[in-house]
Amino acid sequence: MRKFTFKGGIHPFDGKDLSKDFETKTLEPDKLMVYPLSQHIGAPAKPVVAVGDQVLAGQLIAEAGGFISANIHASVSGTVKAIEARTLATGGKCNSIIIENDEQYTSVEFDAKDPATLSKEEIIERVKAAGVVGMGGAGFPTNVKLSPKDPSKIDTIIVNGAECEPYLTSDYRRLLEDGEEVVKGLKIILSLFDGAKGYIGIEDNKPEAIKHMQELTAGEDRIEVCPLKTKYPQGGERSMINAITGRTLNSSMLPADVGAIVDNVDTVYAVYKAVAEGRPLTERIVTITGDGVNNPGNYRVKLGTSFKKLIEVSGGIKGEPEKYISGGPMMGFAMYSIDVPIVKGSSSLLVFDHDDVADEETTACINCGRCVNGCPSRLLPQTLANLAERGDKEGFAKMHGLECVECGSCSYVCPAKRQLTQSIKSLRRQILADRRNKK
C-alpha cells in the first residue's frame, strides 16, 4: 500500500490507546452555557439576542460580523442571562453570550433538504447559515473556504483525518462512528467543484479507520482513501497537501492557490449536517484523556459546556494534576482555569498528572541540527530562536521566520531543551502585528 508523507517532522509518543476504543458518549450540558463570540478566525460574531430573551436549541444567537466570520447558535433552550467577557481556553477573554439551560432542549425546526436538489450557491449559503468553521483548531469559516476566487481551479478536496496530534481521538471516533455522513459531506463538497477529486487522508496508526473508510468509499471513483505515514505534523494543512498532491505552498498562499481545499473530518461531518439536515453546528466530539483523568474517553459535547463539566461527568481527575491542555500536547493551550467553555475548535482536554516540561533545564545549544531536520517548513529553528531572543526582526524575517507554522517540532526534539517554538512564535507574532498596524 502506498503511504503518503512529507519531509521533516517528528515522532512523538502517540498516547491514543488511552481513549481510542471508547465509543463516543453524549455529555449532559451545563446549567449555564457560555457562547464566546469569537470561535473562529476573523471578526467576532454580533449578538442578535438580548439579555432576558428566551432561546431554543439551534436558534441563531449571534450572526457573522463580517465576510470572514461565522454565525453562532444556541445548543440548548433557555434564557439569555448575560452578555459579558469570559475566559477562553487560549487564556484571553472574549465577549460571550451566557444562556441558562432550561433543560427542556426544545429545538427549532430544522429544514432538511436533499443536497442533490440544491444549487451550489444554496449549498454554500446553508454551510454559512449553520456557522460551520474549521474544527481542527484554526476555525476558518468553511463557507469562505468553499468559495475560492476561481472554483474551476480546484481539483483536490482533502478530508483531513490525520489527527497527528498525540492523544487526540475525536476525529478517529467520528470516522468510525459516522463515516457515512463524512463521505456524504465530502460528496456535497465535491458537487461544488466539478473537476475535483476527493481524498480522505488518515495516518497509518489508525488502520481500522482506513479500512472502514475504504469500505465505505469502495466504488466511488471520485474519492480515494490515502493512508499517511504516522508523523507529526502530518495533519498540518501544508504538510497534508504536500503528502497527497506533492504540491508545496508557503505562508502567503492559501490551499486554493495550489488547487486544494482541506477540511477536517468533523468539519465535513458538520457540512453534511448543515446542508442535508439544516442543522447548525452546535456540538462536536471532544476527547478527554491523559494520565491525570480517571476515565479517558470521547464525548459528544454541546458547544458552550465547560471543560469542568466534562471532567466531572467523565469520572473526575486523579490526584492533583499539574497541567490542563485544550487541544493536543504539541499545539494545544495550557489553561489556568478549567471553567472555560468548549467551542467549535476544542478537540480535546488533556490532563497531565505531571508537567514534564517544567522539570527540564535549558542547556547550551550544541548545533545538532535536530530542529532543522524536524522542521516541516524547512527552516533553521535554532538560528531563528537566536535572532528572536535578540529581538532582531529584520534578520528573523530574512531567515524566513514568518514561514513558521508554530507546530512545536523544534522544541520537542531539542536535546538542550531550548524553548525554540516559544521564542520563534513570539517574535513572529510581533512582526505580524507590526505589519497589520502599518496597513
Next chain:
Amino acid sequence: MSEKFHVSANPHVRSKVTTASIMRDVLIALLPAAAFGVYNFGVPALIRIIVGIVCSVAFEGLYEYFMHKKLTIRDCSAAVTGLLIALNIPSTLPIFMEIVGCAFAIIIVKQLFGGLGQNFMNPALAARCFMLIGYTQAMTTFAFDGVTGPTPLAIIKPGSDYAGQGVDLLNMFIGRTGGVIGETSVICLLIGAAYLLVRKVISIKIPAAYIGTFAILIFLFAPGHHFDGMFLAQQICGGGLMLGAFFMATDYVTSPNSPMGQVVFGIILGILTFLFRMYGSNAEGVSYAIIFTNLLVPLIERLTVPKPFGYRKPVKEAK
C-alpha cells in the same frame, strides 16, 4: 477552584533525548575502537585512555569551579573530548604531554570561547594538532608489537622513504597495524559508526560526502596511482580517515546544521584530505583538514541556508 495549574507555551511534551544521552551514545560508539586499541597496544593505551578522560573532565570541572560557572561535567561532553584525545595519540606518548593536550582542548579551545556549543574547532582535534606541532617527534613515533616503524599510510605515500615495504589490507581493516590508539581498526570504528547511525545521533551526510569525495579524487588523481583500486582501499582504511569522518567531522558544534551545508562540508574535507595526504609533507591529512574546515563552517552555513517549504521567488512588484 483553588488549585494552581502550570501554564506554558506549546509543545507540552518533549523527546527523551538530551545532550547527555547523545554524549553517552558517542562514548558507547567509541568503545569498540578503544577496546581494540587496548588489545593492540596493551596497558599503556588503557592508561592513556583513562588519563585522557579523567584529565579532561577535571579541567572542565576546575575551570568552571574557579570561574564560578555552572558545572557541566555531567553532560559527558568533556569525557567525549578526553576519550577522543586519547584515541588520537600514540600509546607511547609521554603522559604529561597528553595532560597538556587535554588542558589545551578543554580550557583554551572549549571554555575560553564560551564552553559547550561555542568552540569553533573540534577540541580533541585541535589538541592533536597542537601536540603534533609541539611534540612532533613523540606524536609521530608509532610502535607496534614492540617495534617502532612507519604506519601503513607512511609506507604507501607517494615518494615515501619506505616504498618497497608491503602493507596488508586485511590487517589494516582489522587494525593490526601501527598508528594512534583509536584509529587503526576500521571494522571497530564502523561498528561504532553504525551504532551512531542507528541511534540517529549522526547522519550519513558528512561521512558519505567526505569519504566519497576523497575516494573519487584518489581513484582519479592520486599521483602514480591512477585507477589503482588497491591503493584506494589502503588510503581509505589507513590513517585517521574513519575515525575522523564518523566521529570528529560529525561533531555537531563544529559542523554545519543544514543538510546542504553538511554535504558541502564533507566535500571540502575530502578535497583537503586528498591534497594534504598526497602533496603534504606528512602522510596524515585528516586532522588538519577537519580543523581547517571547522573554520569555514560559519561561511558554509551562511551560503547554504535551506529554501523554506513552498518557497517562491519573490515577484517584483510593478512600479
